[in-house]
Amino acid sequence: MNGTDTIHVALSGSLDDFDLDVAFDAPGHGLTALFGPSGCGKTTILRCIAGLNRLAGACRIEEDIWQDETRFTPTHKRAVGYVFQEASLFPHLSVRDNLLYSSGGRVKPAASNGVGFEEVVDLLDLDRLMQRGPQRLSGGERQRVAVGRALLSQPRILLMDEPLSALDRQSRDEILPFLERLHRSLAIPVFYVTHDMSEVERLADHLILLDAGRVVASGPLGVLQSDTTLPLALQRGAAVTLDAVVSDYDAAYGLTRFDVRGGSFLIPGSADMPTGSRQRLRIGASDVSLALEKPASTSILNVLPATISSSRALDDREIVMVLTLGHDSNGEQLLARITRRSWDLLELQDGRPVFAQIKSAALAPRRLPQ
Amino acid sequence: MQGLSSEIWISVRLTVALAATTTVILLIVGTPVAWWLARSRARWKEAVAAVVALPLVLPPTVLGFYLLVALGPDGPGGAIAGLWGARTLAFTFEGLVIGSVVYSLPFVVQPIRNAFEAIGDRPLEVAATLRASPARVFWTVAMPLARPGFLTGAVLGFAHTVGEFGVVLMIGGNIPGETKVLSVAIYDFVETLQWREADILAAGMVVFAFAVILAMTLIEKRMRRAGS
Amino acid sequence: MQAFLSRLKLLAASLAIVVPSASAALADQVKVAVAANFTEAAKAIAAAFKADTGHEAALSFGSTGQLYAQITQGAPFEVFLAADAARPEKAVEEGFGVQGSAFTYAIGKIVLWSTDPNLVTGAQTLQAGRFDKIAIANPGTAPYGTAAIEAMSALNVYDSLQPKIVQGANIAQAYQFVKTGNAELGFVALSQIADNTDGSRWVVSDDLYDPIRQDAVLLKTGQGNPAAEAFLSFLKGAAAVALIEKFGYGVDIAE
Numbered sequence: 001m002n003g004t005d006t007i008h009v010a011l012s013g014s015l016d017d018f019d020l021d022v023a024f025d026a027p028g029h030g031l032t033a034l035f036g037p038s039g040c041g042k043t044t045i046l047r048c049i050a051g052l053n054r055l056a057g058a059c060r061i062e063e064d065i066w067q068d069e070t071r072f073t074p075t076h077k078r079a080v081g082y083v084f085q086e087a088s089l090f091p092h093l094s095v096r097d098n099l100l101y102s103s104g105g106r107v108k109p110a111a112s113n114g115v116g117f118e119e120v121v122d123l124l125d126l127d128r129l130m131q132r133g134p135q136r137l138s139g140g141e142r143q144r145v146a147v148g149r150a151l152l153s154q155p156r157i158l159l160m161d162e163p164l165s166a167l168d169r170q171s172r173d174e175i176l177p178f179l180e181r182l183h184r185s186l187a188i189p190v191f192y193v194t195h196d197m198s199e200v201e202r203l204a205d206h207l208i209l210l211d212a213g214r215v216v217a218s219g220p221l222g223v224l225q226s227d228t229t230l231p232l233a234l235q236r237g238a239a240v241t242l243d244a245v246v247s248d249y250d251a252a253y254g255l256t257r258f259d260v261r262g263g264s265f266l267i268p269g270s271a272d273m274p275t276g277s278r279q280r281l282r283i284g285a286s287d288v289s290l291a292l293e294k295p296a297s298t299s300i301l302n303v304l305p306a307t308i309s310s311s312r313a314l315d316d317r318e319i320v321m322v323l324t325l326g327h328d329s330n331g332e333q334l335l336a337r338i339t340r341r342s343w344d345l346l347e348l349q350d351g352r353p354v355f356a357q358i359k360s361a362a363l364a365p366r367r368l369p370q
Numbered sequence: 371m372q373g374l375s376s377e378i379w380i381s382v383r384l385t386v387a388l389a390a391t392t393t394v395i396l397l398i399v400g401t402p403v404a405w406w407l408a409r410s411r412a413r414w415k416e417a418v419a420a421v422v423a424l425p426l427v428l429p430p431t432v433l434g435f436y437l438l439v440a441l442g443p444d445g446p447g448g449a450i451a452g453l454w455g456a457r458t459l460a461f462t463f464e465g466l467v468i469g470s471v472v473y474s475l476p477f478v479v480q481p482i483r484n485a486f487e488a489i490g491d492r493p494l495e496v497a498a499t500l501r502a503s504p505a506r507v508f509w510t511v512a513m514p515l516a517r518p519g520f521l522t523g524a525v526l527g528f529a530h531t532v533g534e535f536g537v538v539l540m541i542g543g544n545i546p547g548e549t550k551v552l553s554v555a556i557y558d559f560v561e562t563l564q565w566r567e568a569d570i571l572a573a574g575m576v577v578f579a580f581a582v583i584l585a586m587t588l589i590e591k592r593m594r595r596a597g598s
Numbered sequence: 599m600q601a602f603l604s605r606l607k608l609l610a611a612s613l614a615i616v617v618p619s620a621s622a623a624l625a626d627q628v629k630v631a632v633a634a635n636f637t638e639a640a641k642a643i644a645a646a647f648k649a650d651t652g653h654e655a656a657l658s659f660g661s662t663g664q665l666y667a668q669i670t671q672g673a674p675f676e677v678f679l680a681a682d683a684a685r686p687e688k689a690v691e692e693g694f695g696v697q698g699s700a701f702t703y704a705i706g707k708i709v710l711w712s713t714d715p716n717l718v719t720g721a722q723t724l725q726a727g728r729f730d731k732i733a734i735a736n737p738g739t740a741p742y743g744t745a746a747i748e749a750m751s752a753l754n755v756y757d758s759l760q761p762k763i764v765q766g767a768n769i770a771q772a773y774q775f776v777k778t779g780n781a782e783l784g785f786v787a788l789s790q791i792a793d794n795t796d797g798s799r800w801v802v803s804d805d806l807y808d809p810i811r812q813d814a815v816l817l818k819t820g821q822g823n824p825a826a827e828a829f830l831s832f833l834k835g836a837a838a839v840a841l842i843e844k845f846g847y848g849v850d851i852a853e
Contacts, residue, residue, distance in 0.1 A: 008371040076507075082499035088492050092514045101510075102500040153500045338452050433773075442780040457730050460780035461764040540771065543781075544736060545762025557767070561663045561739035 007032075007062070007189060009155065011048050013055035016314055019215040020055060026206055028062050031183045031190040033200045033221070036210035042193040044158045045210075049191065050082050051075035061156045061189075081150030081188075086166050087138040087142035089134035091356075095145050096130045102153035115186070120148045123185065125177055142170030144178060151186075156171055158190040164199060179203055197232075201282050226322045226333040228312040233320055233335055239284040246273045246346050255301070262283045262324065262331015263304040265358055283358060285320060285335035291355045302358040308350050309333065311343075319343045327353050376573065380547050381555040387461070388551060389531040392470040396478040396527045397520065400469065403520075404479045405512070408486035418481075423476045430473070430536025437469045437541050461543035465553070469541050470531045478527040484510060484518020518593040522586060529582040533575070618699070623695045627654040628825040629674055630663040633681035633812065635742075635769055636704065636786055640679065640844035646841060647832045653825040661768055663739060669694050669817065676794035676820025677829055679703060679812065682741045699816035701831050705848035706810030707746050710800045711791055712783035713775060718798035730763050733775035733784030741810045742769040746785035748807035793847030805846075812847070 020041045026032040032043040041155055047053040051066065052075055059067040065075045089098050097105060099120070107117045121127055124144045134142060141215035143163055150158060162171045163179075176199075183190060183203055194200060200221070201208060207224045209216040212263060217230050225232055225240045232238060244258035249271060256270040258281060265281065273279065296302070312320035319340050325331030334356060348354070424426035425433060427523050429447035439462060441447030447468070459465035491514060497507040513520075535553035542549030544558070552571060632640040637659050644655040660668070662681040669675055671691065678695070680686050689695035717729070737743035737836030743765065744802045750756040764780075767771035769787050776784040788801060807808065814833060832838055837850050 050499055052498070076496070076501050076503050078499075079501075080499055084495070090493060090496070090497045090515075092510060092517075101497070101502070149500065173388070201382065357451065436773060438778050438780060442778045444779055448779075458780040459781070460775070475813070531602060540774070541780075543731070543775065544767070545764060554767075558736065558738055561661075561736075581615075597676050 003293055007191075008058065008060045009045065009049060009231055011045060011055045011057035011059075015044060015053055017053060018044065018213065022210070022213070022215045023216045024208055024215050026189070026191070026218070028189050030205035031148075031192050031203050032206040032208060033204035034191060034193045034208050034210060034218075035197070035200050035204075035215075036195065039212075040116065040208050040210040042190065042195075043161050043214040044111040046161050046191060046193050049085065049157070050159055051070070051078050052082075064156060078155040079154065079236075081153050081155030083143070083146050083150050083158070083160040085162045085164045087134070087139075089142055089145055089149075091136075093125065093132055093134075094130070095134065098134065098145055099126070099149050099152055101149060103182055111171045115151050115154075117152060120151050123182060124148045129143060131364050132159070138166045138171060138172040143167060143171070143175055143344070146177070151182075158186070158188055159184070159193045160190060161191050162195070162223075165194070165196070167264070176202060186265075197235075197237065199324065200240060202280065222333065226335055228322060229318060233285070233322075234312075234314060236286075237284065238320065238337070239282050240333060240335050242281045242334075244279045244281045246270070246275050246277045246279060248275065249273075262326035262328075262334045263306075265304075265360075266301045276278060283334055285337040288323070288334055288336035288359045289335050290336060290342070290346065291357060294357050295357070298357070300357045301360050302356070304356050306331070306334065306354055306356045308348060308352050310350055310352060311348075313340065321348075323354070323356050325356075375567075377546060378555065378567065380570065381550055381552050384463075384547060384550065385532055385552040388466055389528045391467050392474060392531045393478070393524050393528045395467065395471050396474060397524060400475060400478040400482060400523065400527075401520075404482035404509070404523075405486055407483045409585055411558035421518075424481050425473050426476050428561055431540065433469070434537045434540025437465075437472065437537060438442060441465050441468065441541060453553070459574055460541045461545060461549060464543050466549055470534055471538045473534055474527045474530045477530045478523040479527070481522040481526065482516060482519045485522075490517045494517055518590060521589060521593075525582060525586050525589075532578065608756055612656055613681070614705055614764055622668065625813065626652065626825050627656055628676050628820065628823060630660070630677045630679060630828045631660070631669065631673070632660045632676040634659050634680045635681055635706070635789060636679055636812065636847075639789065639847065642841050642845070643833065643838050646837055647829060650832065650837065651825075651828050653828055655825075655829055656782075665817075674819060676817055676826040677814065678817055679814045679833075681706070681810075681812050682810040683813045683823055685811040689817065693818070695815040695817055699830070700813050701830075701834070702806050702811045702850040703814040703838075704842050705811045705850060706742060706812060707783045707788040707846060707848055708742055708749065708802045709791060710783060710784050710802060710810070711789045711797060712799075713776065713779060713797040714782060715798050717783055718800050720800045721753055724750065725755055726757065726758070727755070727758060727762070728760065729782040730774050731760060731764050731775075733766060733772040733780040733781035735769040735772045735785070736767055738763045740768050742785065743771070744779065745802075745807040745810050746777075749785070752806040753828045764831070768795050788846035790846070791846070809848070811850070 001067065006028050007026045012021040014020065018041065022045060036042055044053060048055050049059055051073060054072060057067065065071060066078050084309060093101065100106065109116065109265055124147060126145060126148055129137060129141055129145065137145065143219060164175060167175065180202060204221045207221045208218045209224065209230065217224055227233060240300060242260045244260045246256060247259045247264065248257035254271065255266045255268055256273060258265045258267060258279060279331060305327050306323040306325050309322040309324045311319055313319050317340055319338055320335060320337045323334045323336055325334065336356065403422065407415055430530050439445050441459040443457045444597060447465065448457060451457060451459045493511050493515060494507050497511045502510065534554065535557065538549065538551050538554055542554065543556060552575065556568050556571045559571065602754050640657055645657050647653060657817050658675065662685050665678065666685045669678060678689060683716065684696060686700040690697055690700060710723065717723060726788055732779055735743035736744040737747045740826060747756060750759055764775060766775055773786045773790050773835055775781040776786060793801065815832060816826060
């Protein structure tokens with residue numbers, strides 16, 4: 001990952017008595033989540049990328065060098081879009097003027113790889129808010145305007161610092177679909193800081209795990225989720241997210257078939273999802289149970305052949321394991337957590353073929369606007 | 371008011387001209403000072419703030435005395451006056467403006483500084499991430515957001531200059547139309563036992579001060595409502 | 599008990615001694631309101647007065663106008679040394695002063711003065727008018743200002759000098775204007791510069807302006823206070839007159 005199509009960040013030093021020492025590369029597309037507990041330095045990293053704080057190091061977005069040993073580009077000369085935790089709209093400007101602040105109040109044609117005004121307004125559903133003042137918006141509406149405003153500055157990278165954490169549950173649910181849609185339709189890379197795993201599972205392609213100012217791990221989301229040497233897979237709520245394609249709809253039973261690498265899932269509902277559309281499925285480790293033979297009679301719809309790739313004892317009661325879908329070790333990886341008693345009873349071991357049973361209810365995909 | 375002589379009207383006009391000129395200069399001079407005081411992380415900035423605030427606590431006689439010396443032929447004022455062949459800036463309208471600017475400085479700088487500080491870092495950071503240069507950030511974000519502070523500062527600076535007495539008395543020379551402002555006129559009327567005239571002017575000042583304070587309170591209230 | 603009673607008697611006896619002498623001490627004091635221009639002279643006179651009579655003169659200084667206003671509002675002054683003749687007269691008229699007690703204790707003299715040793719040579723300095731600003735005391739409120747105007751008028755230079763005149767609120771400010779150089783020269787009181795020979799000066803001839811009579815008056819509050827009457831008669835005596843002249847004032851020879 002040293003090519004010019006990647007993002008490279010290396011920072012070290014201390015800021016307000018907080019020591020940071022990180023170096024990582026991230027892909028030049030998709031959403032990279034910076035995940036870790038509060039105080040792990042993720043916001044500081046984002047601020048340094050934007051040039052709002054300064055630590056020694058380097059920062060390169062593809063071929064644009066913003067910081068190295070000799071240079072430090074000031075914030076206003078960096079093509080960043082920054083979405084703060086609070087929307088921070090300019091209270092003296094209307095929604096429209098907030099959106100157009102970066103272009104001096106004029107609607108400009110989009111840069112070659114950027115987004116246009118109409119596109120942003122449409123994407124974030126801002127049309128009917130245009131003439132309002134920020135004081136007359138809900139929290140979710142405000143954050144949508146803030147996202148749109150950042151996008152319209154034609155950034156090379158969109159930096160989002162816990163954009164949902166200041167919102168209530170309802171506003172969060174309202175805005176998440178917009179973020180999902182955004183991430184699918186945008187060409188520019190997004191760095192997304194959060195301490196909420198569910199946001200990572202819904203949005204991230206790439207993940208950087210942080211703790212106490214250091215990078216714990218960095219890689220594609222699925223890889224980190226199913227790495228039993230990392231804390232993610234050992235958590236109670238551990239899960240993997242799979243990229244699925246809608247392949248079929250059974251109108252008689254109201255079931256939609258989702259194909260993933262090495263298998264497929266039947267999930268109730270989702271009649272309106274067009275065949276061929278891509279969805280993200282979340283499969284929790286505790287929603288997966290195992291059988292040695294394919295059960296002949298079961299109410300569980302989704303019974304998929306899989307192989308135990310690796311396993312690790314959580315404690316003396318439970319074991320977490322990584323399953324590879326299919327029996328040719330080429331499929332997607334799932335996490336499964338079972339008791340040590342079952343492990344012993346079934347005489348399970350690494351490399352052993354099994355059948356993974358997954359409750360459909362746990363699989364309900366989100367309705368994603370396309 | 372028919373009985374008021376032209377002498378009084380000259381004083382009124384002079385006072386308004388002095389207060390208006392002083393206010394405009396204070397807004398121009400005070401804004402960068404206030405901005406620096408609000409934004410700088412320099413350790414000695416509070417020392418500068420204390421210097422700016424000095425006129426709040428110093429008696430006008432102290433300021434008047436130093437100004438008299440500073441404006442005179444042996445001070446910087448004399449050097450400036452020398453540019454157009456004069457010897458001193460004392461006894462001139464310009465001298466009074468300088469004195470008033472010093473005297474009213476904290477009344478303008480403090481509200482503007484408070485307003486700048488109340489903005490916080492965030493809106494300025496947001497603007498910078500939206501490609502706004504520091505100058506554009508200042509004009510399009512900091513200034514509009516600090517508007518209530520500018521209004522308060524302008525009103526206080528104007529009113530305080532109108533109410534100025536001691537400094538003018540000490541550097542003015544009591545020249546009608548040039549340095550004889552309202553407060554000095556009132557003093558003269560009292561001293562020469564022309565109490566009717568003194569009464570009219572003094573009552574006018576009381577009404578003016580009341581109107582200023584009331585207007586400011588109402589404006590601030592309205593702005594707070596509009597801002598929330 | 600016996601001891602206690604005898605001590606009580608002793609205490610009472612000592613009180614009897616102390617009390618009359620305390621009241622005598624009070625009667626020995628006179629409160630004098632003094633016009634600011636006479637400050638230094640008054641202090642010297644008060645010292646001489648105490649040395650001579652044992653009485654204490656407590657001095658309060660202020661502008662004549664302010665002191666007069668305080669007197670009308672019930673200030674406890676017993677003697678009033680004004681900077682003019684008008685206020686003592688008015689005090690008598692309005693019933694604050696004792697009829698017939700007013701007299702001229704000093705006559706102010708004006709000097710044309712400059713810190714520049716070569717500027718002031720005499721009346722011709724005014725006639726030549728080679729200066730930018732000339733300071734005087736406010737003629738509306740200060741007798742020294744009135745005298746300055748009279749002197750300039752008598753020399754026929756008032757109209758030509760008028761645009762150059764700057765007014766101090768009082769004679770002290772006229773002095774400041776000249777001393778700081780903001781005005782090149784000005785009419786000040788001789789008493790202000792009597793103790794030095796700085797700069798250049800011309801003591802304006804007495805015949806160019808009405809004498810600046812500074813009158814004293816006994817106030818009703820001081821009637822019956824022997825110290826007040828003693829102070830006024832001391833003020834007329836040779837010792838006080840010598841001091842008054844030393845501080846740059848004239849005295850009324852007719853007195």
